Amino acid sequence: MDLLEYQGKQFFATFGIPVSDGRAVTTVEDAVAAANAVGYPVVVKAQVHAGGRGKAGGVKLATNEAEVREHAGNILGLDIKGHITRILWIENASDIAEEYYASFTLDRSAKKHLGMLSKEGGVEIEQVAVDNPDAIAKIWIDPVDGLSADVCRAWVKAANLNADVTEDAVELLCKLYTAYVEGDADLAEINPLIVKTNGRVHALDAKVTLDDNAEFRHEWDEYATTQVRDAREEAAHAKGLQYVGLEGSVGIIANGAGLAMSTLDVVNQAGGEAANFLDIGGGANAEVMAGALQVINDDPSVKSIFINIFGGITRGEEVAKGIIGALEMVDITAPIVIRLDGTNAEEGRALLAPHLSERLQSKPTMLEAAATAVALAKKN
Numbered sequence: 001m002d003l004l005e006y007q008g009k010q011f012f013a014t015f016g017i018p019v020s021d022g023r024a025v026t027t028v029e030d031a032v033a034a035a036n037a038v039g040y041p042v043v044v045k046a047q048v049h050a051g052g053r054g055k056a057g058g059v060k061l062a063t064n065e066a067e068v069r070e071h072a073g074n075i076l077g078l079d080i081k082g083h084i085t086r087i088l089w090i091e092n093a094s095d096i097a098e099e100y101y102a103s104f105t106l107d108r109s110a111k112k113h114l115g116m117l118s119k120e121g122g123v124e125i126e127q128v129a130v131d132n133p134d135a136i137a138k139i140w141i142d143p144v145d146g147l148s149a150d151v152c153r154a155w156v157k158a159a160n161l162n163a164d165v166t167e168d169a170v171e172l173l174c175k176l177y178t179a180y181v182e183g184d185a186d187l188a189e190i191n192p193l194i195v196k197t198n199g200r201v202h203a204l205d206a207k208v209t210l211d212d213n214a215e216f217r218h219e220w221d222e223y224a225t226t227q228v229r230d231a232r233e234e235a236a237h238a239k240g241l242q243y244v245g246l247e248g249s250v251g252i253i254a255n256g257a258g259l260a261m262s263t264l265d266v267v268n269q270a271g272g273e274a275a276n277f278l279d280i281g282g283g284a285n286a287e288v289m290a291g292a293l294q295v296i297n298d299d300p301s302v303k304s305i306f307i308n309i310f311g312g313i314t315r316g317e318e319v320a321k322g323i324i325g326a327l328e329m330v331d332i333t334a335p336i337v338i339r340l341d342g343t344n345a346e347e348g349r350a351l352l353a354p355h356l357s358e359r360l361q362s363k364p365t366m367l368e369a370a371a372t373a374v375a376l377a378k379k380n
């Protein structure tokens, strides 16, 4: 789950990373009260799940109550890249000497954590990577070794930060690494990481993505309240399905994450776009299949449905019975194409045969099934 800036800063603060004193508010009056509490000047900041808020007019400095009123009034309701601002973060303003960039994320191909540090912060790091890639010092950290202060110091030196702040930066970055690992984050980014005019290093922004699979060992309920989730994903997860909403028009049901991924590929290969990723897992019984069909059927962008099942431990006839049973439970609007293969596929297809029609077709191969589903989606 993605945290809003203020939540990211709360997360950082629990690991001892210096952040500014601030308050999250939802009204102009509360913004004024918050500003009086934290002390002027303050920064009024839009809390939305999008970057580039500064450029969009969502970050404003206010030196008195009238300015807080003005900015808070303007920013509440502001649309930032399609996200309407409902929450403001009012924080005590910092005097900035320098703006750096720092982050930790997972480099899956290297099977290591990747730290990125740059003295060119405050701007989009993607842009720095294009214009001046040498300005980003990268470090790959073996999770078993962790990040020692010595290695961190060498990294800070490689990034050419102001030498006066080396020790302060090392301390903050080691804490950021701890927050990232122990806090179970997939991403912990500070942009800008500032040097204040008093020489102290400080997190002025926070972008944190937490690993949802680790939720059971944390107290994340408060973060969860502000999540904006895809309604389809909400419904699917409530049914215990592994579902990811996508942009296309071919609804997909497959058993096994690998097969579901391949199904997306083959739909692409056939010239279509999947409406979702959906893995119903190993046992394709009628209830699970019905739940999956329900979720897909409720998605108005779905124009055809492709059920791609490979019988393994769950045999073909069980799968066929599951599909037939599910069709009795759910009133499906889009045409369905089934590809059933694997253990006892013949028996399964024989069970399906009497139910087949224009609206429910069976194809022997993945590619044929995908081509049919894509053609139907384009026709509907």
Ligand code: GDP
Residues within 6 Å of the ligand: 043, 050, 051, 052, 053, 054, 055, 059, 092, 093, 094, 095, 096, 099, 122, 123, 191, 192, 204, 205
């Ligand atoms: P973003 O645009 O969504 O990344 O929002 P940031 O929180 O990074 O703020 C954008 C920019 O606003 C920063 O790079 C700073 O230049 C400026 N800014 C934010 N907070 C302060 C502050 O407390 N004092 C000053 N002087 N500038 C700030």
Ligand code: MN
Residues within 6 Å of the ligand: 052, 122, 191, 192, 205
């Ligand atoms: Mn930022």
